[in-house]
Amino acid sequence: MDENKVPQQAEDNSAPETPKKEKKQIKLPFGLSGKLFSILCVLLAVIIALGSAFSVSMVKLYNSRRHGAVYDMDSELTLAEKGDMVPIWNPDFGYGAIPALEGVPVCTYKEENFRTDSKGLKYYYENGELASYTGIDVSSFNGYIDFNAVKNYGIDFVIVRLGGRGYGEEGVVFEDDCALYNLKEARKAGLMVGAYFFSQAISPEEAKEEAQFCLNLLDGFYLDYPLVFDWETIDSSENPRTENITAETLTECAKTFCDTVNAAGYIPCLYTDSKKAYMKFDLSKLPDVDIWYAFYNDEPDMYYNYMMWQYSCTGYVEGIEGDVDLNICFKNYK
16 A cells, blocks of 8 residues: 555535524513413404494494484475465365465475374385384473383484473463473483473563573583474463464564574474464574474375474373373484
8 A cells, every 4th residue: 555645535425414493482472372372362353253243233223223214404395486375274264275485395295105003103104215203292291201111112202391481471481390301311211302392472582581491401401303492372271472473473483482592503493283384484484494293183284394293192102101292203303
């Protein structure tokens, strides 16, 4: 062997060793283990899914309660035109007609669209869809009212008497004994609420006093429905103070009351039957005032338009002892 010859090293054909990567440790919040963290993620996903389903259900429930109506707050109305005539009936001369007040909204409800259920409650439908709300009006004469029972019976709104003025010469203004209770308890039960004042005003000054009385009593209480001027003649009263009031003065009384409550942020409304609407109130001077029409019959009979109709004073509603006034509303005040 030649000692000066450098021995040849054996060839190494093996692949170079790949360095091992260190596993990164994920740090979970609050010191949770991976298994527990996965369980919590699943629970969170379930809660989110249930929340979404609940939200959809609540939207559907809201829409079912706040159904459509014939009119919304900004709906256009059909107006009487020059030459239109109002058909009337008088016991002395029978059927006749008087000129319509140009520019005053006229009624367009269709008789065939009204429905009455087994409880005696009326509804109005358009194109097969419910387009009205069901209501009552109440005062201290109705006594203690269980408004939760009223709501469950199918009532949507309540018009509460705030007070009135006496029939006699002095005409003292008084508060309804149940006014504040009825307002608060009706709202608490989830009912939409409006209010009215039983007026015996014989001057615009007295009408303003009545409106201010209502505003003071409400003291900012929010009303969903209008604040109503309810002026009526009292045939049973001896020497009623309203006996000789003229149509011009009565219209000014209504205008003063409605302008005053409107300036305070409430929706003004006039309670009337068709006779007073035709003969006592000049509706052309009350262009922005809604009408609450009183007529106790199965079908309405009013030429001019109205947003509410009081169709019975002998209705029955659970939660109220004795008779109660029943109403239907064609306007979505919400």
